[in-house]
Amino acid sequence: MTTQSQAQVTLSDLEQTQDFIRRHIGPDEAQTKAMLADIGAESIDALIDEIVPNDIRLADLPAIEESKTEVKALADLKAVASKNKVNTSYIGLGYYGTLTPNVILRNVLENPGWYTAYTPYQPEIAQGRLESLLNYQQMCLDLTGLDLASASLLDEGTAAAEAMALAKRVSKNKKSNAFFVAEEVYPQTISVVKNRAEFFGFDVIVAPAATVGEHDVFGALLQYPTATGEIVDIRPLIEAVQAKKGIVAVAADIMSLVLLKAPGELGADVVIGSSQRFGVPMGYGGPHAAFFTTSDKYKRSMPGRIIGVSKDTRGNQALRMAMQTREQHIRREKANSNICTAQVLLANMAAFYAVYHGPQGLKTIANRIHRLTDILCLGAATKGLQAIHANYFDTLTFNTENKTEIVARALAADLNLRTDVDGQISVSLDETTTREDVAALFDVLLGEGHGLDVAELDAKIVDCGHSSIPAELVRESEILSHPVFNSYHSETEMLRYIKKLENKDLALNHSMISLGSCTMKLNATAQMIPVSWPEFANMHPFAPVDQAQGYAEMIGELDKWLVELTGYDAVSMQPNSGAQGEYAGLIAIHKYHQSRGEGHRNICLIPSSAHGTNPASAQMVGMKVVVVDCDKNGNVDMADLKAKAEEMAENLSCIMITYPSTHGVYEETVREICEVVHDNGGQVYLDGANMNAQVGITSPGFIGADVSHLNLHKTFAIPHGGGGPGMGPIGVKSHLAPFLPDHPLINVKEGTQGNDAVSAAPFGSAGILCISYLYIAMLGKKGVTDSTKYAITNANYLAKKLSEHFPILYTGANGRVAHECIVDMRPLKEASGITEMDVAKRLMDYGFHAPTMSFPVAGTLMIEPTESESKVEIDRFIEAMVCIRDEIRKVEQGEWTVEDNPLHNAPHTLADITDAGWDRAYTVAEAVFPVPAAAANKFWPTVNRIDDVYGDRNLVCSCPSIDSYKD
Numbered sequence: 001m002t003t004q005s006q007a008q009v010t011l012s013d014l015e016q017t018q019d020f021i022r023r024h025i026g027p028d029e030a031q032t033k034a035m036l037a038d039i040g041a042e043s044i045d046a047l048i049d050e051i052v053p054n055d056i057r058l059a060d061l062p063a064i065e066e067s068k069t070e071v072k073a074l075a076d077l078k079a080v081a082s083k084n085k086v087n088t089s090y091i092g093l094g095y096y097g098t099l100t101p102n103v104i105l106r107n108v109l110e111n112p113g114w115y116t117a118y119t120p121y122q123p124e125i126a127q128g129r130l131e132s133l134l135n136y137q138q139m140c141l142d143l144t145g146l147d148l149a150s151a152s153l154l155d156e157g158t159a160a161a162e163a164m165a166l167a168k169r170v171s172k173n174k175k176s177n178a179f180f181v182a183e184e185v186y187p188q189t190i191s192v193v194k195n196r197a198e199f200f201g202f203d204v205i206v207a208p209a210a211t212v213g214e215h216d217v218f219g220a221l222l223q224y225p226t227a228t229g230e231i232v233d234i235r236p237l238i239e240a241v242q243a244k245k246g247i248v249a250v251a252a253d254i255m256s257l258v259l260l261k262a263p264g265e266l267g268a269d270v271v272i273g274s275s276q277r278f279g280v281p282m283g284y285g286g287p288h289a290a291f292f293t294t295s296d297k298y299k300r301s302m303p304g305r306i307i308g309v310s311k312d313t314r315g316n317q318a319l320r321m322a323m324q325t326r327e328q329h330i331r332r333e334k335a336n337s338n339i340c341t342a343q344v345l346l347a348n349m350a351a352f353y354a355v356y357h358g359p360q361g362l363k364t365i366a367n368r369i370h371r372l373t374d375i376l377c378l379g380a381a382t383k384g385l386q387a388i389h390a391n392y393f394d395t396l397t398f399n400t401e402n403k404t405e406i407v408a409r410a411l412a413a414d415l416n417l418r419t420d421v422d423g424q425i426s427v428s429l430d431e432t433t434t435r436e437d438v439a440a441l442f443d444v445l446l447g448e449g450h451g452l453d454v455a456e457l458d459a460k461i462v463d464c465g466h467s468s469i470p471a472e473l474v475r476e477s478e479i480l481s482h483p484v485f486n487s488y489h490s491e492t493e494m495l496r497y498i499k500k501l502e503n504k505d506l507a508l509n510h511s512m513i514s515l516g517s518c519t520m521k522l523n524a525t526a527q528m529i530p531v532s533w534p535e536f537a538n539m540h541p542f543a544p545v546d547q548a549q550g551y552a553e554m555i556g557e558l559d560k561w562l563v564e565l566t567g568y569d570a571v572s573m574q575p576n577s578g579a580q581g582e583y584a585g586l587i588a589i590h591k592y593h594q595s596r597g598e599g600h601r602n603i604c605l606i607p608s609s610a611h612g613t614n615p616a617s618a619q620m621v622g623m624k625v626v627v628v629d630c631d632k633n634g635n636v637d638m639a640d641l642k643a644k645a646e647e648m649a650e651n652l653s654c655i656m657i658t659y660p661s662t663h664g665v666y667e668e669t670v671r672e673i674c675e676v677v678h679d680n681g682g683q684v685y686l687d688g689a690n691m692n693a694q695v696g697i698t699s700p701g702f703i704g705a706d707v708s709h710l711n712l713h714k715t716f717a718i719p720h721g722g723g724g725p726g727m728g729p730i731g732v733k734s735h736l737a738p739f740l741p742d743h744p745l746i747n748v749k750e751g752t753q754g755n756d757a758v759s760a761a762p763f764g765s766a767g768i769l770c771i772s773y774l775y776i777a778m779l780g781k782k783g784v785t786d787s788t789k790y791a792i793t794n795a796n797y798l799a800k801k802l803s804e805h806f807p808i809l810y811t812g813a814n815g816r817v818a819h820e821c822i823v824d825m826r827p828l829k830e831a832s833g834i835t836e837m838d839v840a841k842r843l844m845d846y847g848f849h850a851p852t853m854s855f856p857v858a859g860t861l862m863i864e865p866t867e868s869e870s871k872v873e874i875d876r877f878i879e880a881m882v883c884i885r886d887e888i889r890k891v892e893q894g895e896w897t898v899e900d901n902p903l904h905n906a907p908h909t910l911a912d913i914t915d916a917g918w919d920r921a922y923t924v925a926e927a928v929f930p931v932p933a934a935a936a937n938k939f940w941p942t943v944n945r946i947d948d949v950y951g952d953r954n955l956v957c958s959c960p961s962i963d964s965y966k967d
């Protein structure tokens with residue numbers, strides 16, 4: 001090492017200590033050099049030249065800004081955020097002010113132990129979040145009065161659309177093709193449902209709820225309480241639909257359910273809604289979890305993921321995702337829905353909110369909201385302003401001729417009312433509302449000098465014993481009686497409960513999670529910080545746009561950058577996940593064909609290697625999936641593609657391809673694929689999940705595709721949250737731009753007016769866009785491009801090292817891989833009986849999360865290290881894999897039997913090694929400390945291998961009783 005004297009160092013050199021790029025990218029210079037030597041490449045650029053086909057290489061760095069330091073980027077974004085004017089919101093419509101308990105804010109939302117985990121596909125190292133999700137399901141069951149719950153859907157609008165799809169699947173009214181949506185449902189929900197119905201080919205009837213009995217429908221959607229706040233006894237309506245064998249879904253407000261009779265008790269077949277107001281900030285629309293409950297008899301038709309109770313090999317209770325819902329889209333075009341990434345982090349927050357407050361706390365909160373609403377109602381009535389409904393929970397609607405003055409007074413007092421209905425205003429109160437707020441609302445509604453006093457009105461209400469909740473709709477059933485909701489009400493207890501669960505889960509803050517296709521890269525702390533800034537967190541999605549200028553600027557800038565990085569012309573931020581992006585993109589394609597009088601085009605070509613969400617999404621827009629073969633190298637079989645495209649040219653709508661392919665290879669023929677499809681009248685949907693191998697060096701637009709989704713929770717650093725949130729914006733070429741989603745309450749883009757929405761909120765989960773914004777701002781044009789190059793370098797180093805011990809399934813022209821590689825376990829299974837599952841579980845004993853298992857090829861592991869892992873960590877992973885190879889060899893050679901070996905018995909727990917009768921063919925040390933690195937940073941799986949079959953045969957999706965823990 002050379003030492004420079006102070007005088008020889010320039011200021012620029014000194015300033016490099018602040019450079020974020022070197023914090024984001026794992027390998028340093030020396031490590032990079034060593035890796036390149038092993039790979040056998042001169043330099044990173046020489047390696048990239050070998051790998052990425054020349055005809056798709058971009059000549060220049062992308063035209064975005066230079067990188068900023070963390071300090072500068074945060075300061076600049078703070079200035080942007082401060083352009084948001086956060087009024088107190090009484091808009092309601094599914095989004096409410098809420099008080100996130102600080103113990104949850106800091107220890108869940110802001111805690112990498114929770115936010116960097118992955119979807120719990122490996123349940124033995126995910127028991128913490130599985131327990132919390134089970135709590136979520138239990139909470140939803142109690143509040144809705146049904147017996148099967150999932151965790152969770154993307155938002156209330158899409159949950160309603162999923163309820164419609166379920167109704168069609170299970171309704172015995174097979175001859176009807178109509179779905180009824182009550183006029184009283186939230187406008188954004190109606191828009192999302194109409195959009196979904198159009199492509200399923202259902203007729204939607206939107207009419208007053210009271211008329212539902214006049215229609216012959218396979219299903220109906222009601223809102224409880226209604227959008228204007230009324231509590232209606234929906235029993236007769238439900239009975240009327242069910243009498244004609246229709247299915248009734250009820251969109252319910254979760255806080256009101258604490259006091260109201262559960263929709264399940266009123267006869268509803270499905271209950272959906274948002275759990276946002278249980279402690280999850282509004283975030284200008286999201287992310288929030290939506291709940292979905294139904295009856296056990298519809299379990300095979302359930303959308304989304306169900307957490308179920310099973311047992312492990314020791315017979316102990318253990319949790320897992322039930323009934324293949326862990327990979328529901330594995331059923332491809334036969335899947336119930338295309339949901340993949342959901343809203344796990346937010347479902348967990350809501351569940352913790354219920355755990356922390358408990359049944360009594362929630363009742364107090366709900367009663368307080370309701371009392372303040374009573375006071376507001378009574379006071380206004382005394383002064384001649386009568387709410388239009390006598391029965392309400394938290395929302396009052398007034399017909400008024402003074403709307404203009406009231407709205408002006410509201411804005412002057414920094415508060416927002418609901419104003420989208422002519423001649424009406426509505427006011428929705430929430431947990432944050434205080435006496436002072438109600439007094440201020442009197443001033444706004446009545447003008448000053450009304451002389452009303454909150455305490456006096458309160459006394460009057462107590463005296464007269466009046467109730468604005470009809471007696472027959474007052475809840476009598478218990479809620480949250482399970483011990484978990486009655487044990488952690490002090491902050492100390494709560495803190496420890498959160499920590500106890502966190503400790504059971506392996507997240508990125510413990511070790512590398514090399515899940516191929518999922519891109520588990522660094523989620524930098526600086527990128528996370530603005531998520532909880534009040535300027536971003538507390539904005540209602542339907543606030544007047546002039547109050548959301550900070551959001552507009554941030555989203556606009558991110559939009560511009562994504563346009564540049566994708567090579568497209570326009571971006572829509574609305575889809576809440578990659579799969580929703582696919583759905584939105586396919587809609588754009590279909591509407592484009594329609595606009596040219598070619599609406600009959602309905603064939604979607606999908607290579608056999610595609611992710612399951614691709615065919616699941618195609619099915620949702622009514623397309624017919626035709627599978628294109630792959631050749632023995634894993635590439636799209638060009639002859640098969642040409643033959644099918646030509647044969648089906650008449651009806652070809654599009655192709656969905658992934659690039660680099662899901663096999664981790666840059667197909668040389670990608671431009672030709674685009675040409676063949678275009679020549680036959682089709683459009684090209686390029687699944688952007690693998691953008692981490694494209695950014696800065698090529699782009700979907702440049703390659704010739706028409707539309708792509710981006711998984712911002714993969715390439716652009718939004719953390720996976722243990723299974724969500726995510727964001728799946730789509731980029732399109734200009735000819736598809738007019739067909740991007742819009743929103744009934746906020747116009748999101750010039751030229752899209754009138755298009756229906758794909759999500760409940762105009763900009764999807766806008767509250768987490770700041771993460772991707774800062775990711776790009778802090779890396780700049782060079783950093784984002786370097787990230788791609790290092791992702792490829794790390795993958796090739798890993799592939800090279802592992803190839804000495806395992807077959808690597810697919811490689812490109814020069815024997816290289818892209819940003820991920822597939823290790824083939826099938827030959828070893830053949831020779832030893834050890835499966836890819838055994839290897840996945842054994843990695844836990846070494847302190848690692850398994851790579852992606854059996855996708856895209858059964859019997860394989862797909863590994864994606866990302867640019868953020870250093871050589872040290874990658875070497876640790878390689879060491880684990882090599883040691884596992886040696887263990888397999890011992891089985892092959894008969895030193896260990898197929899049953900009695902550390903792979904078959906993995907993962908190992910403390911219960912195993914403290915068992916007095918350890919009599920295995922290998923030692924305790926071999927079991928749990930197989931290498932020194934594992935011993936030095938030991939992660940203990942809390943359960944043994946979980947029995948999948950048992951869990952599916954005995955589906956339990958609620959919290960087990962305490963007794964069941966004893967036996």
Ligand SMILES: *Cc1c(COP(=O)(O)O)cnc(C)c1O
Nearest residue numbers: 340341517577578579611689726
């Ligand atoms: C992750 C992924 C998707 C789905 O994205 P979600 O955000 O989980 O809905 C689609 N295609 C591929 C190739 C993926 O890896």
